[in-house]
Each structure stands twice: as C-alpha cells, then as structure tokens.
Amino acid sequence: MQSFDVIVLGGGIAGVSTARHLQQRGKNVALVDVRDPGQETSYGNAGIIEASFVLPFGFPAPRRFKDILLDKDASARVDLVFLPRMLKWLLDFYIQSNAENRSKNGVFMRPLVQDAVAEHQALMKGNDAEKYFCKTGRVKIHRSKASFDGDAFERETLTKLGVPFEVLDPSEFAKIEPNIKPIFYKALKLSSSARVTDPGAVVAGYAQGFIAAGGTFIKGDAATLTQSGGKWEVAGAQAKDVVVALGPWASNLLKPMGYNFPIGLKRGYHQHFKGAAMNHAIVDADIGYVMGGCTKGIRITTGAEFAAQNAPKNPVQISRVLPHARELLDIGEPSEAEAWLGCRPCTTDSLPIVGRAQHHDGLWFNIGHGHSGFTIGPATGKLLAQMMTGEALFTSDAPYRPDRF
C-alpha cells in the first residue's frame, strides 16, 4: 500500500485540476481513474471556456416544453419511460428557473467563471494543452428579430454585470467568420470567452503537468474505496483525505454512503464533420446546438437528453440539427460513423458542489459541474485545494457548499 496525503477519484477536468492545485500547495497526491485522464465528459464537450457566463440554462418555455414531450424538438429530448424518475429533479429545476433565481445563481457562478481563461492558461503552462487554446470563444446566433428580442434579458444581465459583448450584423460577422452564411438576424459575440480545439487532450495535458511535477496516476475503480483506521484506501493507495470528482458517476459511490445530492444527468451527443473551417464556437440559439472547429473537424454538440445514464444511444437530436447546421456552414460529411454520448452532471441550482462531506472525516467533493464544467473545473479545483490546505479562499464557498440542499 502506497501512502499519499490525498487521493483524488476521477481524472476529468474537476479531478485533474484539483490534483494539480493540491500538488502546487505541497500535497503528495494520487489521481485515480478507471480510464486515462480526460476520456469521458471532459473529452466530449464543446470546448468553450465560458468566461461570459451570466445566466444558467432555465426550464424551457411552455410551447417548447410541449414539443420536447412530443419528441418534436431538437434542443432537448425526454425518454418518457425515464420521466417519472426525473420528476422531483425537474420540479426543483423549474423552481430555480424563474428570473430571480437564475440571476442569483448566475451571480454565484461569476467568481468561478470570470477568470476561467486565466485559470486554464495557468494549468496549460509547460504541457501539451497550450497548443489547443484559441482566444476566439462563443458566439450566439439568432435567426430572427423575435428570437433576438426574446433574449434581451441575457444582454441586460451582461450589461449589468459589466461583461463585454458585441451585437453584429451578418455582414460584420462575415469579417471574422467568412464561411458562415448570412442567413441569420444578429450574432452576439461574447468576447471574454475562449475555447479549445480538443478538450480531452487539454485535460490529458494538465494530467501530464501533474505527473511531470511528481504526481501519481493510478488506474483503479473508485467503487473499491474503503475507510479504516482514519485512512481511505483504494487501488493500492491510502491517504487521510479523499476527493470525489467522479462527474456523472459520483452518485454511484455517494448514495450508498448517505449523500443523496440532486444531480440530474443531461445526456449530450457530439459528432465530427469534415467541412469548412470556422473560428468560433457558434451557438444556434433557435435550434439548440453548438458547432465549433476541433482537431477532428467541425464538432456538433447537442442539447439535453433526459434518459437513463446507460440507456442505448439515440442520436436523433444530431439528425434534427444537421439540416440547420448545413444552412449556416458547409459542414460536409461526417468523419466518424457514430456519435459520441456523454452526461452533464447537473444540480438543480446549476452550481457545483465543492467542499467537505458532512458525515465522513477526510471526504471532500468536487462534483455537479453541469453545462459549464470544462469552464469552471480549474477554479473549483483551486477553491477545494485552498479549503483543504487552510489557505485563504479566493471566493466564498457558501454558494457551493454540499450541505446547501
């Protein structure tokens, strides 16, 4: 049995960032994952570092919700057999979706997102991750005036919080994104966001930095975690402290231990296409998907699917968005036969769960990163490392505390 100060379970963006920040504060850390780092949710996302985030996603408007239930919508899908198991989560999410709660939760997210680009750049130094970084971030496209006007609340919130943005006509947008066809009404350019062209490789790069600085990576299964004599043991490693950063798998370990967090899984797909180049990650707001240039081609990522975590793939949302994506860009043919599927681990208030467990000594959480986990992973990793080492916190942990539910 090898002894460490801390074991971190999960090698996604949350776990790798936590491990690196603990290491930078003098801790001897073992990072444990069943796979290599950055192979799951942190691999398949849209790669946006969303420093311009001001409002979490809300419950869909009644007409859209009806279409979702009737399985006619591209932005979201519900497996009706699974729906009863999601009802409590959906009700709590609905309550958190009114304008007041969304604004409040958006403000609580700001300390985690506002410096997200700098937090990523700090972890990129000296490893392979840096070559995937692009300064150009997210642009939201509205296809009609009605859609643009309907989104005024986001622009008002951006203005109120001092987050920079530009509203561009198709002709102005063509100067920075020449391959996108001018079939839309306005583009909202969020200038403080950035993106990466291979999020999985970026997380692998951060893990490479952790290992090069003396950190230990162990292939092992978190399900074998035990506690005895004041130490946690897993995969041949032992430590006084253990961090759970298992993303969408966290509840499998934590529920039997008595922690029943409201983490709903929103499944999402991506597929790559061989088509024309693009410089930004484009959110097609009216249809509900994201399209951006990646190392494997144009990556199209879909919105939410509510279905059991292990249910077979149903990439119907990809087929539904494709005709719309082709209106905007010559995306060409798919460069892979099958779509990738992953799960966003979403809390009802859209805030992550970061901090000390209530009922077990030496147990810590960094989970529930939802739609924005790639963005905030470095910041939540830093915050948790500061808590665990007694350092002054860069922001209050109150909004993210595990005992808030």
Ligand SMILES: Cc1cc2nc3c(=O)[nH]c(=O)nc-3n(C[C@H](O)[C@H](O)[C@H](O)COP(=O)(O)OP(=O)(O)OC[C@H]3O[C@@H](n4cnc5c(N)ncnc54)[C@H](O)[C@@H]3O)c2cc1C
């Ligand atoms: C389609 C899609 C698009 C997205 N786009 C964006 C975006 O553009 N920007 C953004 O900020 N966020 C985005 N997200 C959200 C983001 O990807 C997630 O919030 C984030 O990756 C979660 O990171 P994580 O480290 O918590 O989980 P993960 O990356 O899933 O890491 C969990 C790790 O735990 C490991 N594990 C599982 N079970 C065990 C076990 N039993 N033992 C040991 N290890 C185990 C897994 O192998 C995995 O490596 C998107 C998500 C999806 C699905």
